[in-house]
Amino acid sequence: MKLSARNVLAGKVVEVVLGTTTAHVRIDIGGGAIVTSSITNEAVADLDLKVGDAVSAIVKSSDVIVGK
Amino acid sequence: MKLSARNVLAGKVVEVVLGTTTAHVRIDIGGGAIVTSSITNEAVADLDLKVGDAVSAIVKSSDVIVGK
Amino acid sequence: MKLSARNVLAGKVVEVVLGTTTAHVRIDIGGGAIVTSSITNEAVADLDLKVGDAVSAIVKSSDVIVGK
Amino acid sequence: MKLSARNVLAGKVVEVVLGTTTAHVRIDIGGGAIVTSSITNEAVADLDLKVGDAVSAIVKSSDVIVGK
Amino acid sequence: MKLSARNVLAGKVVEVVLGTTTAHVRIDIGGGAIVTSSITNEAVADLDLKVGDAVSAIVKSSDVIVGK
Amino acid sequence: MKLSARNVLAGKVVEVVLGTTTAHVRIDIGGGAIVTSSITNEAVADLDLKVGDAVSAIVKSSDVIVGK
Numbered sequence: 001m002k003l004s005a006r007n008v009l010a011g012k013v014v015e016v017v018l019g020t021t022t023a024h025v026r027i028d029i030g031g032g033a034i035v036t037s038s039i040t041n042e043a044v045a046d047l048d049l050k051v052g053d054a055v056s057a058i059v060k061s062s063d064v065i066v067g068k
Numbered sequence: 069m070k071l072s073a074r075n076v077l078a079g080k081v082v083e084v085v086l087g088t089t090t091a092h093v094r095i096d097i098g099g100g101a102i103v104t105s106s107i108t109n110e111a112v113a114d115l116d117l118k119v120g121d122a123v124s125a126i127v128k129s130s131d132v133i134v135g136k
Numbered sequence: 137m138k139l140s141a142r143n144v145l146a147g148k149v150v151e152v153v154l155g156t157t158t159a160h161v162r163i164d165i166g167g168g169a170i171v172t173s174s175i176t177n178e179a180v181a182d183l184d185l186k187v188g189d190a191v192s193a194i195v196k197s198s199d200v201i202v203g204k
Numbered sequence: 205m206k207l208s209a210r211n212v213l214a215g216k217v218v219e220v221v222l223g224t225t226t227a228h229v230r231i232d233i234g235g236g237a238i239v240t241s242s243i244t245n246e247a248v249a250d251l252d253l254k255v256g257d258a259v260s261a262i263v264k265s266s267d268v269i270v271g272k
Numbered sequence: 273m274k275l276s277a278r279n280v281l282a283g284k285v286v287e288v289v290l291g292t293t294t295a296h297v298r299i300d301i302g303g304g305a306i307v308t309s310s311i312t313n314e315a316v317a318d319l320d321l322k323v324g325d326a327v328s329a330i331v332k333s334s335d336v337i338v339g340k
Numbered sequence: 341m342k343l344s345a346r347n348v349l350a351g352k353v354v355e356v357v358l359g360t361t362t363a364h365v366r367i368d369i370g371g372g373a374i375v376t377s378s379i380t381n382e383a384v385a386d387l388d389l390k391v392g393d394a395v396s397a398i399v400k401s402s403d404v405i406v407g408k
Contacts, residue, residue, distance in 0.1 A: 001137055001192065004161075004179035004270040006104035008135070019361030021223030022242070024380060025134055025140075031099025036074035037132035038362070038380065040197060040228060040242065043140035047136045056135040056137065061176060062266045062402045063131035064105035065337075066093055066344040067076070067124040068115045069341055069396065072338040072365075072383035087157030089291030090310070092176060093344075106158070106176065108296060108310065108401060111344035124341065129380060130198045130334045133269075134140040142240035144271070155293030160312060161270055167235025172210035173268035174294070174312065183272045192271040198334045199267035200241035201405075202229055202276040203212070203260040204251045205273055205328065208297075208315035208406040225359030226378070229276075244333060244364060244378065247276035260273065265312060266402045278376035280407070297406055303371025308346035309404035319408045328407040335403035336377035338365055339348070339396040340387045 007059040009035065013051050016044060025049060027057045075127040077103065081119050084112060093117060095125045143195040145171065149187050152180060161185060163193045211263040213239065217255050220248060229253060231261045279331040281307065285323050288316060297321060299329045347399040349375065353391050356384060365389060367397045 011029035023044045027035045035057040049055070079097035091112045095103045103125040117123070147165035159180045163171045171193040185191070215233035227248045231239045239261040253259070283301035295316045299307045307329040321327070351369035363384045367375045375397040389395070 001271040002183050003194070004173070004175040004183060005133070006176060006179060009101050009103070017361060019223065019359065021221060021228055022226050022362050024129065024361055024382075027134070029099060029101055031097060031101065033077050033097055033099065033101070035077070035127075035132060036129040036380070037134050037140070038129040039134055039140040040142060040240070042228075043134070043142060047134065047138050047140060049134065049136065053136060058133040058135050058139070059103075059127050059131055060266070060269060061092065061104040061106040062400070063127055064103060065073070065126040065400060066095070066105050066107055066111070066115065066117065067126050067341040068117065068121060069339040070387050071398070072377070072379040072387060074380060074383060085157060087155065087291065089289060089296055090158050090294050092157055092178075104176070105344070107344040108308070108346060110296075111346060115342050115344060126343070128334070128337060130196070130378075133196060135137040141269070145237050145239070153293060155291065158293050160265065160293055160314075163270070165235060165237055167233060167237065169213050169233055169235065169237070171213070171263075171268060172265040172312070173270050174265040175270055179270070183270065185270065185272065189272060194269040194271050195263050195267055197228065197240040197242040198332070199263055200239060201209070201262040201332060202231070202241050202243055202247070202251065202253065203262050203273040204253065204257060205407040206319050207330070208309070208311040208319060210312060210315060223359065225357060225364055226362050241276070243276040244278060244376070246364075247278060251274050251276060262275070264402070264405060277405070281373050281375070296401065299406070301371060301373055303369065303373065305349050305369055305371065305373070307349075307399075307404060308401040309406050310401040311406055315406070319406065321406065321408065325408060330405040330407050331375075331399050331403055333364065333376040333378040335399055336375060337345070337398040338367070338377050338379055338383070338387065338389065339398050340389065340393060
């Protein structure tokens with residue numbers, strides 16, 4: 001499935017932390033950059049996310065703020 | 069100013085395209101990854117954004133979807 | 137690719153309106169519900185979106201407000 | 205109150221799961237589609253949300269990704 | 273209709289700027305603070321938004337970044 | 341650092357509630373308006389957020405819904 005989101009950044013899961021309903025997943029996208037995503041615990045189970053998994057960090061362009 | 073947003077990705081502006089009210093800014097964050105941000109034209113002028121500028125691409129962790 | 141987003145609603149494109157940089161795409165997801173998505177013109181071209189296309193409307197659970 | 209959000213999808217609450225601060229609410233919007241919303245526990249109490257309630261799932265068009 | 277969004281800030285429209293598909297609406301919420309919202313042109317027409325209108329600026333708590 | 345986000349509302353922290361992974365921070369922005377932000381616990385620690393802190397509530401214009 002191709003996505004309209006302009007940012008599909010390939011990377012590797014380096015950490016998964018489960019909360020009561022919300023989990024935090026950290027993804028190494030290379031170049032020294034680590035991206036953090038907060039998703040539902042259900043999504044972690046649904047995607048069977050584990051450290052080492054090859055994943056994409058997906059972000060809509062309207063959700064990116066520029067700082068200068 | 070320090071931000072609560074977990075993703076503050078350093079990079080360089082490689083393109084700025086102005087629409088009627090909304091602009092698209094593309095940022096090279098290294099490692100071969102280019103991030104696209106859509107912001108208001110007003111913000112482009114306010115930050116005086118130009119190709120070559122050192123900037124940060126800022127994204128809340130709740131705005132990052134994981135794909136596997 | 138499986139997504140962490142909890143809302144992946146199958147539907148059919150019923151309208152595509154291009155702006156200068158931003159396009160609006162309307163998707164019939166059945167049950168009388170039409171979902172509107174605003175994406176970049178680039179995404180419309182990239183996905184070669186046309187009326188009649190079978191698509192998914194994808195929304196993170198953190199982007200859904202409940203009204204009662 | 206009328207909203208600028210283009211997506212106001214009528215439905216019925218089928219599940220409410222409370223976390224420590226964040227709750228997940230699942231809404232049947234008909235046509236076989238279930239929408240998941242993650243909101244604060246405070247909002248669940250404020251709206252007195254219960255299974256069976258008639259509600260709207262509200263989403264800005266800029267928060268909808270298209271997949272094809 | 274009551275909303276799960278935790279931020280419903282009452283104010284008055286002070287400016288409406290239409291783009292090709294996207295409009296910018298500026299709302300004076302008092303205390304010297306002006307909030308800018310970008311919505312679809314369709315929403316502006318649908319709500320018949322004009323300068324002087326009493327409106328609410330509505331934001332989900334997950335869309336608010338804290339800077340210190 | 342200057343931000344492209346159009347809404348940078350100055351205020352004072354009046355409450356911080358930690359969940360398992362997600363915290364809620366309430367900010368008095370004056371004029372009787374209190375803004376709620378949900379951020380990661382990690383961000384609260386990272387910014388050393390405490391009641392009384394002078395902060396900014398930052399929101400992209402594309403994340404503001406107008407209600408009338």
